[in-house]
Amino acid sequence: MKIAVIGTGYVGLVTGTCLAETGNEVICVDIDESKVRKMQNGEVPIYEPHLDVLFERNIKAGRLKFTTSLKDGLDHGEIVFLALPTPEDEDGSADLKYVLGVADDIGKIITDYKVIVDKSTVPVGTAEKVEAAISKNTDIEFDVVSNPEFLREGFAVDDFLKPERIVIGSSSERAIDLMEKLYKPYVRSGNPIIVMDEKSAELTKYAANSFLATKITFMNEIANFCEKVGADVDMVRRGMGTDSRIGKRFLFPGIGYGGSCFPKDVKALYKSAKDSDYDFAILDAVVNVNQSQKTALFPKIEDHFDGNLKGKKIALWGLAFKPETDDIREAPSLYMIDELLNFGAKVTAFDPEAMDNVKRLLGDKISFAENMYEATESADALLICTEWSIFRTPSFKKLKDNLKDPLIFDGRNLYDLDDVSKEGFTYYSIGRKDIK
Numbered sequence: 001m002k003i004a005v006i007g008t009g010y011v012g013l014v015t016g017t018c019l020a021e022t023g024n025e026v027i028c029v030d031i032d033e034s035k036v037r038k039m040q041n042g043e044v045p046i047y048e049p050h051l052d053v054l055f056e057r058n059i060k061a062g063r064l065k066f067t068t069s070l071k072d073g074l075d076h077g078e079i080v081f082l083a084l085p086t087p088e089d090e091d092g093s094a095d096l097k098y099v100l101g102v103a104d105d106i107g108k109i110i111t112d113y114k115v116i117v118d119k120s121t122v123p124v125g126t127a128e129k130v131e132a133a134i135s136k137n138t139d140i141e142f143d144v145v146s147n148p149e150f151l152r153e154g155f156a157v158d159d160f161l162k163p164e165r166i167v168i169g170s171s172s173e174r175a176i177d178l179m180e181k182l183y184k185p186y187v188r189s190g191n192p193i194i195v196m197d198e199k200s201a202e203l204t205k206y207a208a209n210s211f212l213a214t215k216i217t218f219m220n221e222i223a224n225f226c227e228k229v230g231a232d233v234d235m236v237r238r239g240m241g242t243d244s245r246i247g248k249r250f251l252f253p254g255i256g257y258g259g260s261c262f263p264k265d266v267k268a269l270y271k272s273a274k275d276s277d278y279d280f281a282i283l284d285a286v287v288n289v290n291q292s293q294k295t296a297l298f299p300k301i302e303d304h305f306d307g308n309l310k311g312k313k314i315a316l317w318g319l320a321f322k323p324e325t326d327d328i329r330e331a332p333s334l335y336m337i338d339e340l341l342n343f344g345a346k347v348t349a350f351d352p353e354a355m356d357n358v359k360r361l362l363g364d365k366i367s368f369a370e371n372m373y374e375a376t377e378s379a380d381a382l383l384i385c386t387e388w389s390i391f392r393t394p395s396f397k398k399l400k401d402n403l404k405d406p407l408i409f410d411g412r413n414l415y416d417l418d419d420v421s422k423e424g425f426t427y428y429s430i431g432r433k434d435i436k
């Protein structure tokens with residue numbers, strides 16, 4: 001099939017590449033000229049595991065092309081995906097200016113029937129707005145479909161190729177047939193394509209993300225309470241998670257969720273409920289708890305150093321908002337860095353993939369190390385913000401040799417309390433007893 005994907009970020013580029021992988025001819029459109037030039041030269045502009053192999057293969061096969069011209073994309077694609085940003089607006093709502101701006105342009109250049117697919121995460125009622133924005137400029141027939149994306153950064157290729165479900169929101173038989181045909185190769189193992197109305201599809205995405213954010217946040221509150229009463233959140237987690245109604249996943253406490261989705265999506269759902277006169281109280285609590293959780297370790301750092309952080313050198317492992325991505329949007333590490341710098345500490349960071357993005361954001365406010373151990377050389381403490389696999393089994397001997405004192409603040413509970421205790425570390429984590 002002939003496909004256009006408008007917007008080549010984490011969602012658009014993965015969507016375009018993975019659709020080309022099953023034989024579709026895909027043109028990806030982006031307004032960022034330098035990004036498009038990079039991709040035309042065969043360079044993947046983001047870090048996403050396994051994407052490079054598929055990217056190269058499909059470019060070579062001539063099934064994956066890049067352009068800055070919306071018209072070229074639209075002329076080519078029978079199905080046109082909108083994978084555009086929907087960032088948080090000042091009032092917490094999702095800013096639709098990118099989506100509606102492109103819809104407006106589509107109305108001016110559309111020449112024959114198209115299925116316009118909202119893949120961006122958009123509030124209830126956006127399909128109607130997209131339809132109105134296009135049709136005010138044209139009489140050509142088209143359909144708008146809501147097809148929210150559930151991929152996870154770090155697993156995006158796998159998630160796209162083997163989705164647990166595909167959600168299609170549409171009232172047009174013609175559009176539904178085309179979408180089912182397009183997605184059939186991805187659900188051969190029997191996972192469902194769930195067809196529903198546009199509004200339910202739009203809400204499904206927000207409901208899923210907000211539920212997951214609530215699950216994480218609930219566990220973080222349990223962890224904070226564990227600290228107050230001397231319980232161990234690891235034990236509580238294991239005891240809870242074996243209940244199949246609860247499940248084992250998303251129960252790991254830490255220094256809060258970040259990223260480009262959960263923070264803005266929880267706020268956008270709260271705001272769109274408010275606009276419909278519904279006070280979605282639990283989401284308000286989730287936003288507030290998560291905000292303070294991002295710096296939950298800071299008071300422990302402050303206490304340990306008796307409030308005097310001036311000139312202290314902190315080695316920081318993990319900048320990305322989660323492992324296996326270079327995405328730093330709303331990353332807890334950035335909030336911790338802010339606090340540390342405010343109190344006069346110096347930070348030397350290491351992250352396997354996200355350092356370039358942080359360098360662009362913070363310049364020389366912090367320093368960067370070539371590897372995880374270099375960051376710890378002559379540091380007063382190690383602070384862990386992201387649970388990259390390579391941080392899970394470090395050489396404690398090397399750490400002891402490098403650090404001024406064997407001292408770890410762990411925002412992701414990577415280590416067993418007995419292990420770090422035997423190794424002679426002072427160790428602070430989340431929801432567990434401090435090892436001193």
Ligand code: NAD
Pocket residue numbers: 006007008009010011012029030031032035083084085086098101102119120121122149150151152153260261
């Ligand atoms: P992104 O910021 O990584 O990428 C967006 C891309 O759109 C950028 O390359 C930008 O240059 C381009 N763009 C902006 N305006 C344009 C225009 N007028 N024409 C063409 N291109 C334009 O965003 P993302 O993370 O891929 O997210 C896109 C949408 O998907 C958002 O609504 C997001 O909430 C949703 N989503 C994201 C994820 C995720 O893990 N990142 C997962 C599911 C859903």
